[in-house]
Amino acid sequence: MNMDKEPLLFIHNLSKEFGPIKALKNVSINFRRGEIHIILGENGAGKTTLAKILAGIYRIDSGDIILDGRKIRIRNTKDSLKNGIAIVSQYPKLIEQLTVAENLLLAMDKYGYLNTTKSIEKDAKEIINRYGLNIDLNKKVYTLSFSERQRVEILKALLLKPKVLILDEPTTLLTDKEKLHLYKFINSLRNEGRLIIVITHRIDEALNIGDRITILRNGEVITTIDKKNANKEMIIHEMFGATVEKEKQLKLSKRNGPGDTVLSVVGVDIYDDYGNKILENITLELREGEIHGVFGLAGSGLKELGETLYGLREYSGGKITILGQDLRRIDRDEMANMVGYIPDNILKSLILDLNIEQNYRVKQRLWRIQENYMEHIINKFRIKAESLKQNAGTLSGGNLQKLAVSREIILKPKILIAINPTKALDHISIETLHNIFMEYINEGGSILLLSEDINEVIDISDIVSVITKRKLRTLERGINKREHVLELLA
Amino acid sequence: MVNYLIEIISRIIVASTPLYIATLGELYTERSGVINLGVEGLFVLGASTAFTITILTENLYIAMLATLILGFIVGGIHGFITAYLKGREILSGLAVTLFSYGLASIVGRPYVGLSLPVRLNLTANYHIILLLIILSSIVSWIILFKLKAGVIIRASGEDPSSAFVMGINVDKVRMLTTMIGSGLATVAGAIYTLGYIQVWTEGAGAGWGWIAIANVIVSLWNPLLTPVFSLLYGGVNSMVWMLQLPPYNVSPYLLGTTPYLTTLITLLIIVATPIRKHVRPPSALGIKFEREERTI
């Protein structure tokens, strides 16, 4: 295996900026053939940016990429695939309305317009059998679970027979058993002489599977070390630098026990956009002063559940009661006053073409709000903006979400329904938002947190429910351990 | 009696053919995520251009080819504005329709009322035409749902940003399908004058493009269903005129509204009955696809 350890991919002085944010600063890394190379760093360190550059999703501002001693240019995903670099992204980018086979065909450049899914079937089946991937090629992607989708992504990458395979946070949603299977699989790929780059923020994972580890912090390479020379303490030190002291500690301050029921759902069926039943016989309770976290995968009906509870969808079966009133009797106006609502996408909540002030005024009861009061809100919620007249489109993702949350809870509604409130945010913004949620709870609010982020649900909820196979199951109060949740999912 | 029936059937088929062709074109366009309201104007433009060129050249093939190319060009304007310039799709389509109306009026004006030197005899070959309609709808279904070309088109219409990540040039796909749809719309207009009405007056063919656009919805974006509804609309439109004669004596102006009433009612049936569960427009239909940063 030693002869394999020659350099394969060399990136030199790579830089990438997003407006004022320097995501990568002069990053240089040497990757070898036949190794598992870990890129380790906390959220926001620049790991995913690096992966997306190699995959051709972002373009570099400056720097060189050298593959097999030859300088290459990666301007788009095609260039990257042509050079034998394939990526398995954190959130599988598959086209949900197409079948697995169609997605695979789409990704295969070597097949022309007149080919059918038959062309890839043989190769795909061979890979499925060799690695035991267990995928049905004829299923539509939207019917697949997360780990199935991830396996499709891996299959897609392998069909391209890549020299370099990048896995971006591959284990986020895998159970321990699935993880072990994945690790074994990565190992066998490495032993075939490929370069495997694994992007992760989990130190244990890095030490467990990596041959070499490169640590990124704030867009810069701190060091690259061999696994045999590495230990946990040293890695923590390099990853967090001076900030190691204040390792993320949520201000999970003491709260009063759960109070009266503010929202209850009994035996309700929920439907998707096409009128198909997506969740059956849902029963759910939210009590005053608590966070009820509901975990579900993308496409599991999480979004539809939230939208139904906010009165945006038809439902059938049982009864939904909000603050003692039947949901069917509450009109839109009233609802907007009684319940704060964070939709699954910030674009459904804020209007980026309007400024901050105008965005507050969208809410009926904030129509005549005073300017100095708005400024007070902005300070209270730590929204970074130059002025109230600043266009919302120019705010960062974290500030946008804080703006949305502040608008929804400033009038102190009893209930906040939040769907994936921290998706795609950096860790600092996530922490700030979680603190804002805690303050709101302490002020007497209650939150129904519907999230695809299992860590978020486990970290901040008082009680946890899981959506699986069109059903919702609530764990016993107090029990919200990760393994329980994942067991329910399996 | 048999002859009479055959005559009726052949008339319905001939009347439906232009609508079918325009609908099929728009179906490809919409499957890639673009709504082209220009289809209406392009149909009218095709009708007038084909007529004029046939009179000038006395050659049906040259007329059809020239009409097709004109459709590519004028429809390409809409494709370019929506795919590359990210302009407002509805406005751009309406604009192309108005522009084409104007162009059609200028192009056809000197030859109004003349009769065609050569004719496209569709009525005699109605069985071949019917066969071609059915074959082309099956072929279109295969292209869209079996071949990679169709997977690419549908991917652009369902989830352009994922398609882009998979290396598909969404802008180009949308431009091309818009041009294909536009070319078919002008050819449909050409067949309308050369093969169906066989004369040209100002505004000939107006309204058919709108029905074609509605027909795409009613056919649930499925090429296998387009012949059915094209024959329905074509049938209504060609048969209803019989009510003008005694003993019915219905006003031709009222009869003229029947295709539009039929369209409105079928659309309503589609959206207001349980059929609506099957109405699944491409998820990104009418939605612009914009990358964060772009370099040409």
Place this chain on the structure above:
Amino acid sequence: MKIIIRRRFVEPPYLKFTLTILAIIISLIISMLIIYATASIPPTKFLYSIYSGLIDPSTLRYLIPLTLSGLGLILPYKAGVWNIGSEGQLLAGAIATTYIALYILPKNIVGYIGIPIILIASVLAGGGYALIAGYLKAKFNLNEILSTLMLNYIMIGLGNYLVYGPWRGETQYGYPRTDIIPNQLWINPIQFGGINVNPVFIPTIIIVAAAMHYLFKNTRIGYEIKVYGLNPDAALHSGISKTKIILVTMFLSGALAGLAGAAEILSIHRQLIRVQDVSAGYGYMAILVTWLSRMDPLATILSGYLVSALIASGYTLQIIAGLTIGAVNLFVGGLLILTTALDFLLKYEVKLKW
């Protein structure tokens, strides 16, 4: 060379105005070339007709229907509701006007009672006709573009049926038109500074434009319409009612189109004639009027004037060069194409890098 295209976050001042002027100039040049190539009309003749259209007071004759309908369309278009049915709604107003004037009101009714009744009827007819499409959209999410278009054709058929059939006038020597409405119901132009000005509809336009300006600047409903248009989801989530927005904007735009129909009958034709002669596509041209003004109510008066001038020059061309009025669509469509295309520069910044 590289062309770099970036999204703008702040729009430079006057850019909208500059681009509008640019669109007008380019589209005139293109129309001129097309007309020269296809109909051999020399550019001088073309330019002269445009010039005469711009200074011709008869332009005001088209300004009324175009600006009224165009003002109306601002409401649904701001809300992202595509009412393409002004043509049918205008005709509904015209037909209602004729019906009330000829068949309902006593022949000797005085003008100041009869005219307001007629105007209210035309508003209700136009607005009501638009509400059909509005209701179908709000209730069943039926595509309003297609429904309003279909309703246009249905109203056209109905109008022609009436003038060729039951309403054909006894005093009209068999021509397809109704009898003339009583002359105390006519609204005649008055002389004002040397030009003929309509004493009812010109002030109405000014009042409606001002009211609409106020609506969007200062009222909650105006703000809700704008917000709904920018982002229907966000509006819905903030408690803004979709049904209310759709019905209100559709009704008001239809009402103003209906009023335009009344204006055509009371001030110009004084009887119902073949519908293609009542409205030569004003309902469609109004779409251009609205977009050219970038949905600014006050600017709509200006763009209404400009499009009226284009129609007037189209008629001049018709006389001097034998074109039909259909050719006006060439300018109208061309101008609309360029307006949408140049919008790109509002949203994106284009830079050249060597």
